[in-house]
Amino acid sequence: MKILIKNGHVIDPSQKIDNICDVLIEDGKIKEIRSKKSRVKSKDTNPLLKTFTKGGGGRIIDAKGLIVMPGLVDMHVHLREPGFEYKETIKTGTGAAIKGGFTSVCCMPNTNPINDNSSVTEFIIRKAIQEGSCSVYPIGAVTKGQKGEELSELTMMYETGCIAFSDDGRPVMNSMMMRRALEYSKIFNAPVISHCEDLTLSSEGVMNEGLLSVTLGLKGIPAQAEEIMVARDVALAELTNGRLHIAHVSTKGSVEIIRIAKKRGLTNITSETCPHYFSITEEAVRLYDTNAKVNPPLRRKEDVEAIKEGLADGTIDVIATDHAPHHMDEKLLEFDLTPSGISGLETAIGLSIKLVEEGVLTLSQLVGKMSFMPAKIAGIDKGTLKHGSDADVVIIDTKKEYKVEAARFISKGKNTPFNGWVLRGMPVMTIRKGRVYEWQ
Numbered sequence: 001m002k003i004l005i006k007n008g009h010v011i012d013p014s015q016k017i018d019n020i021c022d023v024l025i026e027d028g029k030i031k032e033i034r035s036k037k038s039r040v041k042s043k044d045t046n047p048l049l050k051t052f053t054k055g056g057g058g059r060i061i062d063a064k065g066l067i068v069m070p071g072l073v074d075m076h077v078h079l080r081e082p083g084f085e086y087k088e089t090i091k092t093g094t095g096a097a098i099k100g101g102f103t104s105v106c107c108m109p110n111t112n113p114i115n116d117n118s119s120v121t122e123f124i125i126r127k128a129i130q131e132g133s134c135s136v137y138p139i140g141a142v143t144k145g146q147k148g149e150e151l152s153e154l155t156m157m158y159e160t161g162c163i164a165f166s167d168d169g170r171p172v173m174n175s176m177m178m179r180r181a182l183e184y185s186k187i188f189n190a191p192v193i194s195h196c197e198d199l200t201l202s203s204e205g206v207m208n209e210g211l212l213s214v215t216l217g218l219k220g221i222p223a224q225a226e227e228i229m230v231a232r233d234v235a236l237a238e239l240t241n242g243r244l245h246i247a248h249v250s251t252k253g254s255v256e257i258i259r260i261a262k263k264r265g266l267t268n269i270t271s272e273t274c275p276h277y278f279s280i281t282e283e284a285v286r287l288y289d290t291n292a293k294v295n296p297p298l299r300r301k302e303d304v305e306a307i308k309e310g311l312a313d314g315t316i317d318v319i320a321t322d323h324a325p326h327h328m329d330e331k332l333l334e335f336d337l338t339p340s341g342i343s344g345l346e347t348a349i350g351l352s353i354k355l356v357e358e359g360v361l362t363l364s365q366l367v368g369k370m371s372f373m374p375a376k377i378a379g380i381d382k383g384t385l386k387h388g389s390d391a392d393v394v395i396i397d398t399k400k401e402y403k404v405e406a407a408r409f410i411s412k413g414k415n416t417p418f419n420g421w422v423l424r425g426m427p428v429m430t431i432r433k434g435r436v437y438e439w440q
């Protein structure tokens with residue numbers, strides 16, 4: 001089966017491509033990319049078209065006026081299966097991913113049972129092959145039961161298919177345990193992804209600590225609860241030379257700590273943020289909107305500005321969603337009791353493209369942070385349109401406006417503070433290993 005995507009603006013940071021090209025897909029793989037320039041050189045009006053018609057059959061997609069990029073890679077999602085199928089399943093979560101333009105996702109281990117051994121890893125991989133729409137790469141728990149007391153069987157899980165390790169949802173509070181994890185994971189060069197939160201300081205907090213939390217009578221979490229752990233983990237990464245990836249950076253102080261670490265030459269440290277940390281502030285919880293309750297919490301305007309600066313100067317390498325679907329009934333609880341999280345897969349690209357409109361990132365930089373970079377950190381052969389790679393492609397209309405309608409999400413999680421927002425940058429087509437999913 002052949003697919004020819006014609007006249008699209010192809011952006012592939014892995015090959016530094018940023019111009020009008022044709023992309024030929026054959027048998028689920030990228031066969032060739034030909035730019036208009038080389039077309040002129042070869043004095044051939046459309047050589048790819050010729051190759052295409054020669055073989056017969058297939059499909060031609062006219063992508064004129066549209067952006068064609070590698071399928072997006074989300075290195076931080078919660079698929080909830082096994083154990084919390086009422087919130088999300090591998091089927092619905094990967095369906096939401098495809099709708100959002102993601103062809104690969106890395107799923108966090110805080111399921112039930114927790115993915116802290118190779119039988120759970122195997123279950124996820126098998127289920128994803130049977131029912132998943134996109135590629136799924138499991139992340140194993142650092143410690144057994146995510147309790148922070150004993151390391152999981154990292155080697156077995158790695159050999160079964162885990163691409164990274166994290167106790168996400170919780171930090172690894174014990175510094176010796178974190179040191180051991182960073183040392184151990186060096187054997188297979190896998191990153192340890194840190195959910196940076198000092199639990200003794202964040203305590204029972206439910207939102208950012210400051211004037212607003214006092215006004216609302218809600219218990220606050222100071223920025224320092226995150227920053228202390230970022231600083232500790234940077235120190236441990238330096239001690240061990242292990243690979244540290246800092247999840248969901250939300251504060252100005254964290255950005256500064258990571259920036260200094262990188263300036264000092266610590267190339268073993270990478271970091272990510274999520275669309276909600278650069279799109280909205282703590283003001284979103286003013287009306288006790290439980291859909292705006294996340295962990296780490298939404299912060300102040302100056303933090304949002306610092307996150308954008310961190311994205312622009314490369315301190316923050318990746319945009320991940322931290323897709324955290326919950327059942328509607330759970331989000332109907334009062335603010336203190338409702339679980340944290342935003343269903344993020346289906347709004348990520350629209351919110352992130354605003355960074356290009358604002359001049360924070362070029363489109364190519366943005367695509368890199370949502371495809372090539374996360375793939376590189378996770379050590380997976382994705383996020384690229386290079387010859388021979390899986391035909392994972394997303395075609396985006398950056399001009400078409402659409403209204404976010406949570407009720408129509410493919411994800412079971414309708415929990416989003418962006419419901420009703422008008423966004424631009426809609427995936428009109430997602431292709432995964434040559435299979436086409438398209439929307440009006």
Ligand SMILES: [Zn+2]
Pocket residue numbers: 168169170195247248295296
């Ligand atoms: Zn987390």
